[in-house]
Amino acid sequence: MENRTGVTEFLLLGLTDDPHLQLPLFLTFFLIYTITVAGNLGMILLILLDSRLHSPMYFFLGHLSLVDFCSSSVVTPTVMAGLLTGNKVISYNACVAQMFLFAVFICVENYLFAVMAYDRYAAVCKPLHYTTIMTTKVCVGLVLGCYICSLLNACIQIGDTFSLSFCNYNLVHHFFCDIPALMVLSCSDKHVSELVLVYLVSFHIFFAFLVISASYIFIFGTILRMHSDTGYRKALSTCASHFTAVSIFYGTNIFMYLRPTSSYSMDTDKISSVFYTIVIPMLNPMVYSLRNKEVHNAFLKIKHLFILSKLNKI
Template identity: 70%
Template sequence: MENRTEVTEFILLGLTSDPGLQLPLFLMFLLIYTITLVGNLGIILLIVLDSRLHTPMYFFLGNLSLVDFGYSSAVTHMVMGGLLLGNEVISYNSCAAQMFFITAFVTAENYLLTSMAYDRYAAVCKPLHYTTTMTTNMCAYLVITCYVCGFLNASIYTGNIFSLSFCLSNVVHHFFCDIPAVMALSCSDRHVSELVPIYAATFNIFLLS
């Protein structure tokens, strides 16, 4: 085991250290998150309940709303807690989990957008073959692939970062556990670890193209 991590928690610098701005920022984030929550869950509920919306386009849109809700929740809760309570400490495992879910949902969203583009391409360019192309099984396969690619990509990114040793500063210069901000705190040799995100991103771009 090469991971000899001594750091057990990280300190997020957050958005501001000015006490006068923390409450207004908390209220602003609360409003934005509430709108995001109601909007995305409302879209999902509407699509599920209305049988007229059980089409490929709305199936992808529902999953897009689910993914948007996922990564919004992964970031916003910690930011709001830091602004309201002034507690900007996040445990080692919580930081890894936050990074994992943010990366997974963001990657899945990109693949979903590509799937939606393919759906519209089939509808516009090949309308006579649309019903035989975008079948229920095909839509399910595309969505499952999006989630698998998202969580696989997140596993690579998170495993790569947290295989490093953190024995220097534990202050993250960000308001959440972002990959570059956490990697900068490592006292290990980061040459190979810095190449992994580049290769992974290149691979994802190649697939999305």
Template identity: 75%
Template sequence: MENSTEVTQFLLLGLTNDPKLQIPLFITFLLIYTITVAGNLGMLLLILLDPRLHTPMYFFLGNLSLVDFCYSSVVTPSVMAELLTGNKVISYNACAAQMFLFAALICVENYLFTAMAYDRYVAVCKPLHYTTTMRSSVCVGLLIGCYVLGLLNGCVHTGEAFSQSFCSSNIIHHFFCEVPPVMALSCSDKQVGELVIVYLVSFHIFFAVLVISTSYICLFRTILRMRSAAGHRKALSTCASHFTAVSIFYGTTMFMHLQPSSSHSMDTDKIASVFYTMVIPMLNPMVYSLRNKEVKSAFLKVKSALICGRPSKV
């Protein structure tokens, strides 16, 4: 019986073997990662500094920024190092750790979007009960649930992938240790493991999409009953950022994960993975800040306080 520990390291094929593309890709990813770090940590800092942003909506948004920063950091720096040094070898344990962290954090993000949709539903459909419904204990409970489910998801994904026997090849046709390309290396019967992962991912995604869709149906019904144009605009602006971020996130996630490994085109998967490991974490703070007057106001106040050399009293 083959033992999966026979493989002690993996070789990542990366994004390209063309030397002419490696430096341009490195510069591009460095720029993306710099914007990601500045945007997400900047958003988190604003939320911490401005008491007006100490609300359930920004409580979840702050955690979303933290998760975006973390799961981008799990992948992007290692990809840049591969492009710069040409060293594409990753140890067995490092590969397992990268897979666990990414699977856990992406699941946390999934449920954070769900919690944010529920928060927007209460804010628009039940505004008079908002403070009692979304009290601190409820928000903390929802957040703990997001992280617990994320950790369980990471354990299952990593356990299923690394319980396989890798006895024929250690070459991963990808630029990081994601489940489908790692599972593709298995020389044991992986049908059960694939089904477990597909069903688990399907449950996470469809449960979240069901809650989000139900929330938005109720939101739009409430908006349509509003008589004032100002009420329409305010309600829509409240939900527009979340709806945009959700659409981008679930579109790429479902494309990547809700299919067996035999149906995957590795080159296509790489493009999709670049989008949701690097681009989406960069876009989220932009989506939530560009049309958000409260975030803009907080930024200007903090900026003014820093320029004047005074502690921020925003």
């Protein structure tokens, strides 16, 4: 993308200027990122290795783990490097790349939650037809659709943001190149760009949220009509993890993006951004594994095979 503003780099002011907090924050983010990488890559590995997890639900969950790993890796290492070295300068092109990749992954996650809600609807409301509804071809098509829509969305958002002029003012009051934080710096008329951002994000969030809401209305209706306690508990269990993850994800993103930058509070939004860029990717594998017996059994199976292989070598 052509740099039309004269700005060649941005200075990310980060979370705090207090030198006494730099090391504790670095250690905190290092721990969170380590758990994020281990949790998400571990989930992907379990799904690949255990044939019992080769189902549509875990196919989507594997992609969710991949997206969480990627979105966290786009932001967290840069934040940690800035805290450790004190160098918070990011080049113009690196800022564009970071913003583009994060916009792609956050949008993919948004649509994956909708796809997973539809999958749960099919499993709970149409159990006899589930295998014919959620075929391999359908699952692959839904995931490809998530990525294609997200790429188009990112292209529009990034093109819209970097069509603005920054007038050589490059101090970003944030810890990564986020769209609202960059728009605040612009000295050109950004009213249209703000509207594009709000309407575009609103469309993606509310379309996915509509699918999720409709799916859960049918799911809860089906659950209430169940006469079997076992079926009732099983249906609730299969939806509880997804519902928890959806609530966390949409709560922070709606607060962050669905308002004009004129009401943009830097310090408040930085705290919110830490949550949805760094903490949520760590929480998702925990949410989906803590109460999931199939994941527990797969983990124990892989652990048992690993121990046996070590004993055989001895």
